[in-house]
Amino acid sequence: MSNDPEKLISLRINGKDISAPRSHSVIQALWYAGYPRVKGVGCLQGVCGSCRVLVRRAGSNKVTTELGCELLIEEGMDVHFLIYPTPPHQSYRLEEIRSSWEVQAKFHEIFPEAEHCRHCAGCTSTCPKGIDVERGVELASKGRFSEAGELFVECVMCNLCQTACPEMIAPNHVALFSRRVTAYFHIRPSNLINRLELMRKGGLKVIE
Amino acid sequence: MAKGIPYNIALKHYRAQAERPMPQTDFGEELLRQYHPDYLRERCVDLTVGPNAGDPCHRQLAEVLQGDARIDEADLAGSPEVETDVLVIGGGGAGCAAALEASLAGAKVILATKLRLGDSNTVMAEGGIQASVEKDDTPQQHYEDTVKGAHGELDRSLAAQMVMDAPEVIRWLIQQGMQFELDQYGDLMTRRAGGTSAPRVLYFRDYTGLEMMRVLREAVFNSNIEVWDYSPAVELLSDESGHCAGAVVSSLKDYKYILVKARSVIIATGGIGRMHLNDFPTSNHFGATGDGLVLAYRAGARLRDLDIFQYHPSGLAYPPHLAGTLITEGVRSAGAYLLNAAGERFIDELKPRDYVAAAIIRECAEGRGVYAGDGQGRPSVAGGRTPGATDGKCGVWLDTPSIELRQPGIIEKRFPKLLHLGTKCGIDPRKQPPLIYPTLHYQNGGAIIDREAASTVPGLFCAGEVCGGVHGRNRLMGNSLLDIIVFGRRAGQAAAKRAHGFGRGPKKITIEHLRNFRRELMLANMPLARKSPLLFPAYAKFDVDSDYDGLRKTAAAGFIND
Ligand SMILES: Cc1cc2nc3c(=O)[nH]c(=O)nc-3n(C[C@H](O)[C@H](O)[C@H](O)COP(=O)(O)OP(=O)(O)OC[C@H]3O[C@@H](n4cnc5c(N)ncnc54)[C@H](O)[C@@H]3O)c2cc1C
Ligand code: SF4
Numbered sequence: 167m168s169n170d171p172e173k174l175i176s177l178r179i180n181g182k183d184i185s186a187p188r189s190h191s192v193i194q195a196l197w198y199a200g201y202p203r204v205k206g207v208g209c210l211q212g213v214c215g216s217c218r219v220l221v222r223r224a225g226s227n228k229v230t231t232e233l234g235c236e237l238l239i240e241e242g243m244d245v246h247f248l249i250y251p252t253p254p255h256q257s258y259r260l261e262e263i264r265s266s267w268e269v270q271a272k273f274h275e276i277f278p279e280a281e282h283c284r285h286c287a288g289c290t291s292t293c294p295k296g297i298d299v300e301r302g303v304e305l306a307s308k309g310r311f312s313e314a315g316e317l318f319v320e321c322v323m324c325n326l327c328q329t330a331c332p333e334m335i336a337p338n339h340v341a342l343f344s345r346r347v348t349a350y351f352h353i354r355p356s357n358l359i360n361r362l363e364l365m366r367k368g369g370l371k372v373i374e
Numbered sequence: 375m376a377k378g379i380p381y382n383i384a385l386k387h388y389r390a391q392a393e394r395p396m397p398q399t400d401f402g403e404e405l406l407r408q409y410h411p412d413y414l415r416e417r418c419v420d421l422t423v424g425p426n427a428g429d430p431c432h433r434q435l436a437e438v439l440q441g442d443a444r445i446d447e448a449d450l451a452g453s454p455e456v457e458t459d460v461l462v463i464g465g466g467g468a469g470c471a472a473a474l475e476a477s478l479a480g481a482k483v484i485l486a487t488k489l490r491l492g493d494s495n496t497v498m499a500e501g502g503i504q505a506s507v508e509k510d511d512t513p514q515q516h517y518e519d520t521v522k523g524a525h526g527e528l529d530r531s532l533a534a535q536m537v538m539d540a541p542e543v544i545r546w547l548i549q550q551g552m553q554f555e556l557d558q559y560g561d562l563m564t565r566r567a568g569g570t571s572a573p574r575v576l577y578f579r580d581y582t583g584l585e586m587m588r589v590l591r592e593a594v595f596n597s598n599i600e601v602w603d604y605s606p607a608v609e610l611l612s613d614e615s616g617h618c619a620g621a622v623v624s625s626l627k628d629y630k631y632i633l634v635k636a637r638s639v640i641i642a643t644g645g646i647g648r649m650h651l652n653d654f655p656t657s658n659h660f661g662a663t664g665d666g667l668v669l670a671y672r673a674g675a676r677l678r679d680l681d682i683f684q685y686h687p688s689g690l691a692y693p694p695h696l697a698g699t700l701i702t703e704g705v706r707s708a709g710a711y712l713l714n715a716a717g718e719r720f721i722d723e724l725k726p727r728d729y730v731a732a733a734i735i736r737e738c739a740e741g742r743g744v745y746a747g748d749g750q751g752r753p754s755v756a757g758g759r760t761p762g763a764t765d766g767k768c769g770v771w772l773d774t775p776s777i778e779l780r781q782p783g784i785i786e787k788r789f790p791k792l793l794h795l796g797t798k799c800g801i802d803p804r805k806q807p808p809l810i811y812p813t814l815h816y817q818n819g820g821a822i823i824d825r826e827a828a829s830t831v832p833g834l835f836c837a838g839e840v841c842g843g844v845h846g847r848n849r850l851m852g853n854s855l856l857d858i859i860v861f862g863r864r865a866g867q868a869a870a871k872r873a874h875g876f877g878r879g880p881k882k883i884t885i886e887h888l889r890n891f892r893r894e895l896m897l898a899n900m901p902l903a904r905k906s907p908l909l910f911p912a913y914a915k916f917d918v919d920s921d922y923d924g925l926r927k928t929a930a931a932g933f934i935n936d
């Protein structure tokens with residue numbers, strides 16, 4: 167390994183100047199330097215979306231958003247944790263949508279902001295998973311729910327896109343709504359249904 | 375321990391090659407006895423106090439089960455009280471399923487979880503969930519596979535309940551809005567896993583758990599369930615007859631305790647990976663510290679199988695900051711070889727997990743592994759490793775380029791998460807093999823429950839990985855995601871039913887059981903120094919963080935006296 171993973175890197179995290187080996191993530195660097203860190207930590211493998219951080223790199227004014235468990239430290243980095251993601255403000259129940267014909271109307275009732283999207287791409291540029299969030303909102307607004315939902319397969323619900331949106335749209339919840347209605351109304355696998363029918367009629371008991 | 379061949383040298387010698395011969399050696403049981411961590415000498419002790427006194431238990435787990443409570447009466451005195459029908463502790467798959475069912479049954483539900491709702495092992499699951507839906511498969515076959523996987527030492531009635539509920543659970547998940555991989559006709563796709571006699575694993579890419587968790591979390595947020603995040607439970611409450619009557623919940627937001635009086639309590643706190651048993655790295659999430667086991671045990675619940683854990687063969691060994699990260703078994707199922715530093719296969723890669731893990735440990739212990747250490751012996755604070763861990767710096771190749779050679783494009787199509795992981799490690803797994811070493815993955819044992827998920831303490835239900843018996847001494851891949859929804863739902867329904875039948879509100883609540891337990895510890899001459907539940911792994915330094923002084927009576931009291 168030409169790049170020694172143990173080489174010490176200096177950076178600032180939540181206002182504290184620390185140094186840690188270069189092979190460490192932001193969270194591990196804090197622990198390494200002896201600082202406690204509990205809030206904003208989760209799966210530590212980039213799928214729970216808890217460890218959102220704001221990052222400014224040396225020599226740059228640009229602030230980016232990333233996941234602290236995935237982000238390797240760099241010399242001169244300035245990092246801030248964003249804890250407590252906001253819970254969704256809209257509320258809906260799938261059972262209240264009586265048929266798939268009504269999904270679009272319901273969508274605009276639940277997410278009235280969605281059609282006000284300014285196409286500012288704020289959401290897309292903040293997404294640590296590289297999802298085309300803006301496009302997802304647009305597709306959902308047009309009623310193309312299954313297509314919209316497809317874009318969000320890797321969404322970890324970190325809520326950063328929601329924080330970034332000037333129109334108070336919650337793009338990740340728009341996306342999840344799109345995915346959920348697709349399953350709720352359109353996934354009807356015949357192999358599963360046959361099995362359920364057979365079992366309902368009392369077939370296929372288990373003998374212990 | 376022999377060090378092995380340095381990473382750079384081994385990598386230089388590595389050549390991608392589609393086929394390599396299967397090794398002829400078969401070590402059988404001897405391999406497990408010599409190298410599997412469950413067989414390490416001095417690993418186990420007999421429990422001295424509590425409902426399982428006399429039973430074998432992993433040494434580190436015994437320390438927390440027989441630890442002293444974090445709180446006593448003084449903490450309860452000034453704390454606010456809240457009442458509810460059902461209190462669910464833990465916001466992973468089992469907890470959310472339980473809360474949703476209890477709420478649907480009309481109960482008032484509070485769900486308290488340690489960190490953010492959905493920070494869990496559930497969100498990380500990749501491979502899939504078992505349910506017999508194919509024509510050439512039956513619940514009976516599913517049952518028999520489960521029994522066989524468990525080496526017969528399981529609670530048969532729980533396994534039977536699980537396989538019979540499986541198809542309905544999949545329907546329920548779809549109705550919550552969860553997607554599955556479908557074929558061109560819209561049927562559920564199925565695949566095999568180690569130990570299944572028919573294709574039975576349903577999945578969504580290699581993101582099955584992520585898809586499940588975000589859907590269940592959204593369903594919970596869009597319900598009447600009251601969610602308390604950043605609220606780890608530290609103890610249960612009991613009533614005068616010793617029944618469970620609620621819990622003491624701490625808040626990481628305002629650093630206070632709250633007493634939740636509940637007619638039924640459901641523990642769904644998941645596993646123990648972050649206890650780093652035997653100094654192993656882990657695939658588990660940050661909050662998997664075995665708290666539920668401690669809470670239940672002190673309240674008098676019986677546990678089982680506390681001496682066996684699942685070590686998944688393919689945890690990432692390098693780079694250090696990702697040590698322990700899981701690479702799904704699907705990669706080996708797809709035909710990826712395991713190679714030592716000399717580029718030789720050393721075990722049938724599709725043997726049960728315990729054999730494969732033991733074989734990897736043997737290669738490393740005997741110096742045939744690849745060594746990726748820093749050469750300075752500096753303890754690492756990697757998320758997946760305790761400082762001073764024995765290894766994790768040594769590993770073997772998971773020969774992903776071989777499957778890509780045989781089936782070009784397979785990695786991108788079937789294992790997007792692996793590609794993403796490769797990017798984080800700075801390698802392309804289609805060309806360069808990742809270095810792996812076994813990782814602490816799953817708690818096989820846990821709280822004893824019945825078909826309604828009731829523990830041996832009235833009023834206390836348990837669901838999910840915190841329970842034992844469903845998988846006996848070894849779990850099949852895909853059976854855990856199933857188990858957590860089956861028994862999560864059952865726990866929710868049974869807890870709501872009990873709450874309805876309660877008549878007047880909860881009775882007088884106490885922590886009498888803590889006092890009794892402490893007395894037992896003292897009589898047995900056990901040290902009272904160790905506080906439990908752990909709540910967080912030691913390297914997060916929760917217990918020295920001055921932010922949390924409000925949750926430490928002694929520290930707070932000292933402050934006032936100053
Ligand atoms: C990387 C990985 C891959 C896996 N892949 C598969 C797979 O493909 N198929 C399969 O079937 N199984 C798989 N498993 C196993 C399976 O995911 C877990 O066993 C299962 O999800 C556990 O669910 P649970 O709800 O019981 O616990 P969890 O999902 O872990 O949830 C427990 C919750 O309780 C909370 N909690 C803990 N302590 C407290 C406390 N004191 N107070 C309040 N809350 C607390 C936690 O923060 C967490 O939110 C995998 C596991 C891992 C780690
Ligand atoms: S879409 Fe939004 S919530 Fe999802 S990962 Fe991207 S920024 Fe996070």
Ligand code: SF4
Pocket residue numbers: 282283284285286287288289290299300303330331332333334335337
């Ligand atoms: S941030 Fe909001 S307004 Fe801007 S593109 Fe995204 S959804 Fe539209």
